[in-house]
Amino acid sequence: MKESSPTLPHILIIDDEKNYLLVLEAMLSDAGYQVTALNDPETALAFIEDSEIDIILTDMKMPKITGRDILLFVKKNFSHIPVLVMTAFGSIESAVELMKEGAFDYITKPFSNDELMVSVKNAVALSTAQRRYQLLHDNLEERYSLHHIIGKSRAMQNVMDLVSRAAPSRSTVLITGESGTGKELVARAIHFASSRKDGPFIAVNCMALNSGVLESELFGHEKGSFTGAVALRRGRFELGHGGTLFLDEIGELSLELQVKLLRVLQERKFERVGGTEEIEVDIRIVAATNLDLLKEVENGTFREDLYYRLNVVQIHLPPLRERREDIPLLVKYFIDKYSQENVSLVKTFTAAALDALTAYDWPGNIRQLENVIERCLVMASSEVVDVSDLPSELSDEEAKLKNVIDLLPVELDLAATLDLLEAALIRRALVRADFVQARAAEILGTSRSNFQHKLKKYGITGH
Numbered sequence: 001m002k003e004s005s006p007t008l009p010h011i012l013i014i015d016d017e018k019n020y021l022l023v024l025e026a027m028l029s030d031a032g033y034q035v036t037a038l039n040d041p042e043t044a045l046a047f048i049e050d051s052e053i054d055i056i057l058t059d060m061k062m063p064k065i066t067g068r069d070i071l072l073f074v075k076k077n078f079s080h081i082p083v084l085v086m087t088a089f090g091s092i093e094s095a096v097e098l099m100k101e102g103a104f105d106y107i108t109k110p111f112s113n114d115e116l117m118v119s120v121k122n123a124v125a126l127s128t129a130q131r132r133y134q135l136l137h138d139n140l141e142e143r144y145s146l147h148h149i150i151g152k153s154r155a156m157q158n159v160m161d162l163v164s165r166a167a168p169s170r171s172t173v174l175i176t177g178e179s180g181t182g183k184e185l186v187a188r189a190i191h192f193a194s195s196r197k198d199g200p201f202i203a204v205n206c207m208a209l210n211s212g213v214l215e216s217e218l219f220g221h222e223k224g225s226f227t228g229a230v231a232l233r234r235g236r237f238e239l240g241h242g243g244t245l246f247l248d249e250i251g252e253l254s255l256e257l258q259v260k261l262l263r264v265l266q267e268r269k270f271e272r273v274g275g276t277e278e279i280e281v282d283i284r285i286v287a288a289t290n291l292d293l294l295k296e297v298e299n300g301t302f303r304e305d306l307y308y309r310l311n312v313v314q315i316h317l318p319p320l321r322e323r324r325e326d327i328p329l330l331v332k333y334f335i336d337k338y339s340q341e342n343v344s345l346v347k348t349f350t351a352a353a354l355d356a357l358t359a360y361d362w363p364g365n366i367r368q369l370e371n372v373i374e375r376c377l378v379m380a381s382s383e384v385v386d387v388s389d390l391p392s393e394l395s396d397e398e399a400k401l402k403n404v405i406d407l408l409p410v411e412l413d414l415a416a417t418l419d420l421l422e423a424a425l426i427r428r429a430l431v432r433a434d435f436v437q438a439r440a441a442e443i444l445g446t447s448r449s450n451f452q453h454k455l456k457k458y459g460i461t462g463h
Helices: 018-030 041-050 067-077 092-100 113-143 154-166 183-192 211-219 255-267 293-298 304-310 324-342 351-359 365-379 397-406 414-432 437-443 448-458
Strands: 010-014 034-038 055-059 083-087 105-108 173-176 201-205 244-248 284-289 313-316
Touching (some): 010 018, 018 034, 018 113, 092 105, 154 183, 154 313, 173 183, 201 211, 255 304, 293 304, 414 437
Parallel strands (some): 010 055
């Protein structure tokens, strides 16, 4: 037997006839494969459990344990390994039965060397593709797992608790929140924490396509159903069978499409555009919106019955300005991410720069923060980013104040608005000072007695 190599495809041969073992081992080793040849099926079963194998080539008729037994064992426990079955007692009927039970191919002894090598080559190609798919799937599962939702704030802890409780169910989930808060990340976390994680996750942005195109995208179409429909096309509902369909910007659906979506949610059935055949689908819907759907219902632009069908479990993502204590964690995450991608020397932000990032209101939320961190890592001239390296809207005090003022309505009660702003600044200072009142007063540049007076004025508990 040749010395094993982890870079070569590993083939296990099982045959109680030693002459066949010797011939096959020599042939496949010369072809560049790593080969293990065993003439005892019981030993082979233990070897399969303890080894990394790409394909199995087994004889059919062996004492005690047959090739069919090997096949069924592998399909039950190691379904990714293709199994080729050889026999000198073959028939069309037994070949069909073995293929139904999961055999990759059926080879009758005596066999043509060329025929065998083609079958082995195809099986190795399949095994390699399956391993690559599994690696990609595992990487995606890790990337979008629950612990990649970053945040220690109470608001984000509540979000993670809701995700962990909602994920195992079949219930429809509605994710709400401003643009850039990470709604798709949460949708993927729900998928990968569910029993559907091995099924597809398919995302559709309902705002990106016009109503006619979106209908075909979701439900598919029959050949000739409209100009340009030159072939049958399966839609996202069919492609997502057994998995999760994420409908982003659900509030942008036309009323006509809302009716069709409601039917799928109620009956788990739909028809392709131009078709009459009902297609059943097993799919979980996770929807997201940055709109107030109840207001859209009141305005007549969103169906009330669909709203309640979607809003079985609601997960609201807070804007970044309401979870400022999470900003340093997110900054560290993006520093690590983009330092690796851009081979950047930048490793840290100064305390002043972090303070500026924490104080900013982030109208674009996490998406905007990520953009800023990447820009700083690329453009900063040293290993440490300071306030002067930040974009002007973050480092310039007048620009920051203008951003806040621009968010306010033109007509307002000045005194009441100033009180609201003062109360908000006091609460923020308390959070940043870990609720130490003396430190919070120092942050705001006021005396402790005046700070305590303001706490009483606005009914802030201070802890």
